[in-house]
Amino acid sequence: MLTFAHQEHIQTYYSDTRNIHLKQPSLTQKISADVCIIGSGFLGLSTAIELAEKGKKVVVLEGARIGFGASGRNGGQAINGFEEGIDEYIEQVGFDKAKQLWDMSVEAINIIDERVKKYNIQCDWRKGYATLALNQRRLADLIAIEKASRQHFGYSQMELWDKAKLKQHLGSDIYCGALYDAQSGHLHPLNYCLGLAQAALNLGVEIYEHSPALDIHSSSTVKIETPQGIVTANNVVLAMNAYIDEKSNKKFGRKLARKILPVESFIITTEPLEQSVADSLINNGMSVCDNNILLDYYRLTADNRLLFGSDSSNNVDMVKKMRKNMLAVFPQLENVKIDYGWGGPIDMTLNASPHFGRIQPNIYFAQGFSGHGVALTGLAGRIIAEAIEGNDQRLSVFEQLKVPTIFGGKWVKRMALNIGIPYYRFLDKYR
Numbered sequence: 001m002l003t004f005a006h007q008e009h010i011q012t013y014y015s016d017t018r019n020i021h022l023k024q025p026s027l028t029q030k031i032s033a034d035v036c037i038i039g040s041g042f043l044g045l046s047t048a049i050e051l052a053e054k055g056k057k058v059v060v061l062e063g064a065r066i067g068f069g070a071s072g073r074n075g076g077q078a079i080n081g082f083e084e085g086i087d088e089y090i091e092q093v094g095f096d097k098a099k100q101l102w103d104m105s106v107e108a109i110n111i112i113d114e115r116v117k118k119y120n121i122q123c124d125w126r127k128g129y130a131t132l133a134l135n136q137r138r139l140a141d142l143i144a145i146e147k148a149s150r151q152h153f154g155y156s157q158m159e160l161w162d163k164a165k166l167k168q169h170l171g172s173d174i175y176c177g178a179l180y181d182a183q184s185g186h187l188h189p190l191n192y193c194l195g196l197a198q199a200a201l202n203l204g205v206e207i208y209e210h211s212p213a214l215d216i217h218s219s220s221t222v223k224i225e226t227p228q229g230i231v232t233a234n235n236v237v238l239a240m241n242a243y244i245d246e247k248s249n250k251k252f253g254r255k256l257a258r259k260i261l262p263v264e265s266f267i268i269t270t271e272p273l274e275q276s277v278a279d280s281l282i283n284n285g286m287s288v289c290d291n292n293i294l295l296d297y298y299r300l301t302a303d304n305r306l307l308f309g310s311d312s313s314n315n316v317d318m319v320k321k322m323r324k325n326m327l328a329v330f331p332q333l334e335n336v337k338i339d340y341g342w343g344g345p346i347d348m349t350l351n352a353s354p355h356f357g358r359i360q361p362n363i364y365f366a367q368g369f370s371g372h373g374v375a376l377t378g379l380a381g382r383i384i385a386e387a388i389e390g391n392d393q394r395l396s397v398f399e400q401l402k403v404p405t406i407f408g409g410k411w412v413k414r415m416a417l418n419i420g421i422p423y424y425r426f427l428d429k430y431r
């Protein structure tokens, strides 16, 4: 049985400030559905909502608790575009499909707007996001992105800020400029996830917690076994992302797990700050992220805490290391207390391209959101639902993107991370 089967949410700022407390039963019988979704993060729940809105009977199996994975513990930044440069996509799939991909990434943010309004989800959703450059070379990358998205795709929500303009909104001296995007934003991820779950339940979706899918047997229908139950479904959606276990789903698990390099990311949250102190850090409600490979991302929460995350800090004494990272940006927070610290694996692919598709005609998946999962999961859910309904045009555009395979199992991944992370640190410092 999967090791997370009896686990509860880890303790985070989010778990302590959640505004919905859901407890769903485990599956203890044989049931059937049009679609069975495995995993109840943003992807699983978004797909469930899309399908239930179209009248499908949907069952969601969750190994631990709703939002136990990355969706309940991330930085909350919903960012349009992709981690991989758009030029790369133009080269891979041609201009028209690259434009379609860009437009879909913008739609991904609109989906959050729609869901928050339609289902009245209280998750502190707020617009405004800036990518920050630590040196002139990294600023040149931002200038290129702004130009490409405006000239190629007619996107007009981005604004380049020089150091002086950035200083009007951000109380840190270490950056030399920024690319501000008015459309991207941030939210409380666990409350968004639980709000999606509540919406799905209201639409008639059945969600079973502590019910890991142990094995999947497929023919024209698919049979999914849990420790005490069985679901038979016409279609299955694999929404386990970085938590996919190659051993428990030998046929499919290995194929998908080999595309994901789980990079640890850590987050700390300060005690609530006085309004004047909070305003001196960020005064326009935006969230921010630098454009290093191993990056820092941060924002203020609704109760004025600084929520600060970094990729690939050392697991050992993580809070101390993260505090050091935070003080490098905001030395004025020297005497501020850290109330929370936690971490989790980010679902990166080797080239940072999202990995969406089908393993066979009735088994769908989406994973490898590579730092854009808060927004892209909603889109993936929508286009998988479209494909299940018979229109796979948009899914097939994603299926054309190249995503390298990491051969060799867990130890090769560990080695890749051990070698890759110091290398990326070196690149971040000197390139």
Ligand SMILES: Cc1cc2nc3c(=O)[nH]c(=O)nc-3n(C[C@H](O)[C@H](O)[C@H](O)COP(=O)(O)OP(=O)(O)OC[C@H]3O[C@@H](n4cnc5c(N)ncnc54)[C@H](O)[C@@H]3O)c2cc1C
Residues within 6 Å of the ligand: 002, 004, 038, 039, 040, 041, 042, 043, 044, 061, 062, 063, 064, 065, 066, 067, 068, 069, 070, 071, 072, 073, 074, 075, 076, 077, 078, 079, 211, 212, 213, 214, 239, 240, 241, 242, 243, 244, 245, 248, 265, 266, 267, 297, 309, 343, 344, 345, 346, 347, 366, 367, 369, 370, 371, 372, 373, 374, 375, 377
């Ligand atoms: C610390 C951190 C910070 C991040 N910050 C950001 C950010 O600011 N912006 C951004 O866009 N992205 C961010 N991400 C990434 C983002 O959170 C993910 O891309 C996104 O949440 C993925 O959603 P998901 O539904 O695919 O997967 P998850 O939310 O991980 O859900 C997968 C679920 O599947 C369940 N599961 C696994 N195996 C089984 C099984 N066999 N049976 C039943 N259930 C199973 C798991 O328990 C889990 O609940 C961050 C991630 C982390 C860890």
